[in-house]
Amino acid sequence: MAEIVSEYFEEEEWSEVIQPNAGLLDIKLHEVWRYRDLLLMFVRRDFVATYKQTILGPLWFFIQPLLTTFTFMVVFGTIAGISTDGIPMMVFYMSGITLWNYFAECLNKTATVFRDNAGIFGKVYFPRLVMPLSIVVSNLVRLGIQLLLFVGVWCYYLFNGNQVHPNVYLMLIPYLIFLMALIGLGAGMLISALTTKYRDLVFLLSFGVQLLMYATPVIYSMKSLPAKYAWIIKANPLSAIVETFRYAFTGSGSFSWFSLAYSSCCAIILLTLGIIVFNKVEKSFMDTV
């Protein structure tokens, strides 16, 4: 008995035990917290480094969504003539693009996180989870700036004319962004774990994100869908988020608590799976990347 006790205490003394794959759920979140400063450093680095030595600097944050919006206005709004439910085209497209870009950036960057950072990961240890988290946060900064632009445009239409009708669901906006982040992060981590071994997925990814955008009401509204296909779009957890976002700002479109709950469940499942897989892969990815 005494032996067992002393052994127990001896085991306790080690500050760390390095061993092959521990349990699936052995996720060291407290360690991530300890490295929170690093997370902020990465965010700062991304922000500062991206626009150094560019003349327009952070203005690019505005130019990108504006150009995309104009393109969509011309191609989908004017040439293809897809209905925007009576909402000004600019508000309609920009609301979709702003939110979608956030998701796409989170997903794309997270999905290649192992490959992009193999240099650092191969040499030094820190909780790998810090990296995808920093991606989500630094894109959040970007989203914040782009959201300001959107709100500016939206305000213009709000006070000029009677086409947009904001409502109480605006309160949900932070939650919608949070959901977007979770899904982007979760899906990204799932894919990142797979791309380290099977590079094929990298090629599929950019193509896949593009397709996914068309399966989300970014350039069209849920209302204008033929009923036959509506279920496909509804099955996409991103649809409810984009639709609710637009509904909150303009009062046009649809909102259902059920769809939002469905999206939330999907987000939690994706994130949990993502973290588990990511955690498993981070230990040995250096051998396969």
Added chain:
Amino acid sequence: MSVVIKVENLSKQYRLGDVGTGTLSHDLKRWWYKARGKEDPYLQIGEINDRSTKGESDYVWALKDINFEVKAGEVLGIIGRNGAGKSTLLKILSKTTAPTTGKVKVKGRIASLLEVGTGFHPELSGRENIFLNGAILGMTKQEIKSKFDEIVDFSGVERYIDTPVKRYSSGMYVRLAFAVAAHLEPEILIVDEVLAVGDAEFQKKCLGKMKDVSVNEGRTVLFVSHNMAAVQGLCSYGLVLSNGGVIYPKGNAYEAIELYRKSIIPKNNSNKDFKNANRTGNRVAQLESITFLNALNEEISTINCGENISIEFQISSKVSVTGASLGIGFYSLTGECKLLLWSTFLNVYFDFISGVNRVKCYIEKFPLTQGEYSINLILTSNEEVLDWIQDSILINVNTGDYYNSGKMLESNHQTAMIPHEWIKI
């Protein structure tokens, strides 16, 4: 002293060849075995990691059943040939890859000097990079802030601290990076071949810092290097790895180095071919053999200290060579040159005909004291290296009666003897 690192049955398996092709089928098989509660089938088939022979299996053990302990304040040198598993061991210790089986228990923070400059972003200023790099290495913002001035001071790049590091010279870059790592103050420091980079001054600084860290601050250091002199100067203990296994368990550093050196030099005194030797040169003419002879012109396998000997070189040349010179160096097992005899020093040059040539070197009263010496051979012509063989053979020198005094002089404290006289005046 308490044990700060305990390595237990540590093994690491790697898959050779093109990782990616066929991995899916292996993964599925692995998963299928696991699902039925059986052991991973690929863990049983790994082979010993010997680079030079062709193996049967795609799986090799980079490390196999490693066990050792390191106590607080010890400096352990880990030595071994390329591919012996040193780097894999360090990678596992620094947690960049996980072991296949076994475990390592650690007390305290581990940091490694092999990552100087990891995560430096060229666009960011020196100041920003100190914070970024420090955070990557595990410091909190507060810690870095409190040491910031010290770091800048140590690096000596104060003037450029707000300039993007891409404008730095490579020397400044390394200095700044090292300064951050040096102020990390981990309980356990891992150093891997850091001496291979930087100039002499920087190397000295690294070594000094390491010594300081272990002696004055009582921290534990693991040191991996091919530089045996550095290992000997720094380490109190040595561990020799070969093909993924420990061939010399943790013990005296000097003995470990000797064992390592012996393991890489063919122990054959009248070596007729230097096939496996570490050899460079254009080989227009090459050394075929060397033979040690005593005063009676008989072949000997060991030299007695103080004996008159000669060394016969046999050289085969493809063409006729003019102005050739020959050299022979006697190296201690820690890699220091103890004696170098080179015909150029004496302004002696040879002309070789195409075919076999013989040269003899006469040494009066062989001066080196007893021990084992590794022989380096060099053949040059007009400042061009024709053949250069490092660690060609190992030769044993016995104690001898150097001064003809009837005393067999045994000495561990001197490397050489010279004729001299004592006279009362």
